Amino acid sequence: MKFSAGKVILFAFITIVVIVGLAFYAGVLTMSSFKDYVVENESKTLVISPSSEQEENSEAKPVKSPSQPDIKVELANKEWGFHGGDFYNRRFSTLEQVNLNTIQDLKPQWVTSLGASLEMKFSGEATPIVVDGVMYIATAENDVLALDAKTGEKIWEYRPEIEEKLDTVCCGWTTRGVTVGEGLVFAGLLDARLVALDQETGEVVWETEVADWEEGYTITSAPLYYNGKVYTGVSGGEYGIRGRIMAYDAEYGHEVWRWYTIPTPYEENGDSWPDDEHKNWLHGGAPVWNTPAVDPELGTIYFVTGNTAPDLDGSKREGDNLYSNSIVALNAESGEYIWHFQQVHHDIWDLDPTNPVILFDVEIDGEMRKALGEAGKTGWIYFLDRVTGEPLIGIEEKPVPQLEEQKTSPTQPFPIGDSFVPQEVTEEDIKRDLDEDFEGEIGSIFTPFWDEPLTLKPSAFGGANWPPSAYSPETEYFYVLGTDAYIALTRQDEDAYEEGGMWIGSIFVPVSDAPVRGTITAMDVKTNTIAWQVVWDANAYSGVLATAGDLVFVGHNDGRLIAFNAMTGKEVWSYKMDAGANAPSVTYEIDGEQYISIFAAGNSLAGSVHGDKVYTFKLDGTWDGKVTDASESNPGKSTEPDTDSDEDSNETVSADPYAEGISIYAANCLSCHGDMGANGHNGPNLQLSEFAENYDNVVERIKNGGTTMPAFNNLLTDEEIDAVTKYINEIITKADE
Secondary structure, eight states, X not given: OOOOHHHHHXXXXXXXXXXXXHHHHHHHHHHHHHHHHHHHXXXXXXXXXXXXHHHHHHHHSOOOOOOOTTSOOOOBOSOBOSTTSSTTXXXXXXXXXXXXXXXXGEEEEEEEEOOOOOXXXXXXXXXXXXXXXXXXXEOTXXXXXXXXXXXXXXXXXXXXXXXXTOOXXXXXXOOOBEEEETTEEEEEOTTSEEEEEETTTOXXXXXXXXXXXXXXXXXXXXXXXXXXXXXXXXXXXXXXXXXXXXXXXXXTOOEEEEEESSOOTTSTTGGGSOOSTTOGGGGOBOOOOSOOEEXXXXXXXEEEOOOBSSSSOGGGSOSOOTTTTEEEEEETTTOOEEEEEXXXXXXXXXXXXXXXOEEXXXXXXXXXXXXXXXXXXXXXXXXXXXXXXXXXXXXXXXXXXXXXXXXXXXXXXXXXXXXXXXXXXXXXXXXXXXXXXXXXXXXXTTOOOOSSOEEESSBTTBSXXXXXXXXXXXXXXXXXXXXXXXEEEEEOOOXXXXXXXXXXXXXXXXXXXXXXXXXXXXXXXXXXXXXXXXXXXXXXXXXXXXXXXXXXXXXXXXXXXXXXXXXXXXXXXXXXXXXXXXXXXXXXXXXXXXXXXXXXXXXXXXXXXXXXXXXXXXXXXXXXXXXEEXXXXXXXXXXXXXXXXXXXXXXXXXXXXXXXXXXXXXXHTHHHHOGGGOSOSSSOOGGGOXXXXXXXXXXXXXXXOOSSSOOOTTTSOHHHHHHHHHHHHHTGGGTTO
């Protein structure tokens, strides 16, 4: 075969191009791998930052528009296909068969027991997803079940094995639910795994380890499916994590991109953390507790970031500490940063936002605006333009009290309008609510503290906490649940950060026997003012569903599902279930009939009765009182004693006289009172409690409960109460000696 000179030259040229291309590609991979190594090994001293030339080049090459205008955002109707009802998280349904005129005919149609999560450490907070007549629901143990949405009968179950010793959870075991897309059901597990299940069978299709739970990382939020990707964040701010949100390929489960919620010192806004030998930005918190919203037209996802770490000690982390306590907008395709708005600068009060962001379009001053709202623990709703991140109505930076030791921010953002919970402790509050012997210092939002206890409002419980809000395009009201509670804060010295260990930097001290109130508030989004408000003698801790039937549904700690007139706030209907209604309700339609469903399973932080049932209602429901059993089946599993066990097995039983008490405490008390009785999120510090030093006091309180503590008289035997009392009385109260 003959070759012409031209062909030889052409072949040589192509060969050179291929070689150069491969070399360049290998270099890119090497650099990418090296950068990944630096990211994953941030404690190492070696860090690469882009040169000015690289920065200029990156600015000259804008990322391709992620806009997906063909993906329509429609309000929930016959299905409840998203955690927030739709891509905007509005939790509003256009169904109106159940309305103000027919609500009195709403009755149970079916009730199903899921057979899980009855111990007090569990909290049922999941939103059911309903697609093609099937309901997908997750328990606090992270079980996922598929039920016939018309009858409640179990179709399949997935019950993952999660390490029982998992102890890097600040607030008890829970999950907010699942999401569905591409024939798969996606679930984030508490041990920081992301799994994809076959939608028809429940079989595992893929599983990805998002992070290591032993380092403090967990997942409590429901994932978001959008445009071929699954988005999830990590929680664990109390354990000194470095927060992040990731996008995964929905089909195969590999990571597409990740965005860290705390920048390195060499990135934009990295100077909002101290760049010293402690490298606090490496474990500064900023978790993602919630499910993002997405605007396909803009190609942008929106979410909020949580608390700094250590939560209450600002002396170790001078600066605004971005991007903690912030609303963040990212490019949905690439994870590229677009804008942020920080609600609390240099937070020392644990007033981080945990409520999901809601997107909506509204006309203000004759102009249609692309808006968003997020209800904060501060007691304010932050309304922003979602294109620019600028305030929609107005937010003013105002000077606040200063304390040099806490390195406080000189100003804080104050939204123009109303707060939905009180933000100050007054002398009248003390006379009405607190013990007559109360002599402590009091303050208001953003008052700093140090060595002496300071009693404040709002508490670290909120304001608004995780229970999601709703927006009605018909009333143009933003419906938000709030907690009005007292908290006393004081700073304590703490050891240096230890991986996987709790790192709070101070003490949460709920004010003993002080009342806790809840608020259900309708806020006018055009003025950020209260349209109506209902106040309860218990915290409002479930979530909101709004419908075109002029109704708003909210669950109560006492087990009631309650419906309110969406325009006036008047209560129009209720039904009492057998456990705390501490999860959001949803609505859907099958065969022309509208259904309302809620997972009533109780909540450890709300102190409500535990259960494991999904209740479903419709007009003229015909439930006969029989509960469908969807508990785990164990075919072929022997219940006989293990005759092959070692005859001397008794010798392996723990000789620790407090072992039973420790076990009971972990299952029932830890989520509120914290490990070894300290730094819980709803109970007093038992190490410092004079009350707990008295055996009889502890027995009485465990049996009969308190202001926010449930009564265990019917949940624990006398022997179990005695065991846990001895552990508290003889071990925990002496732990600080």
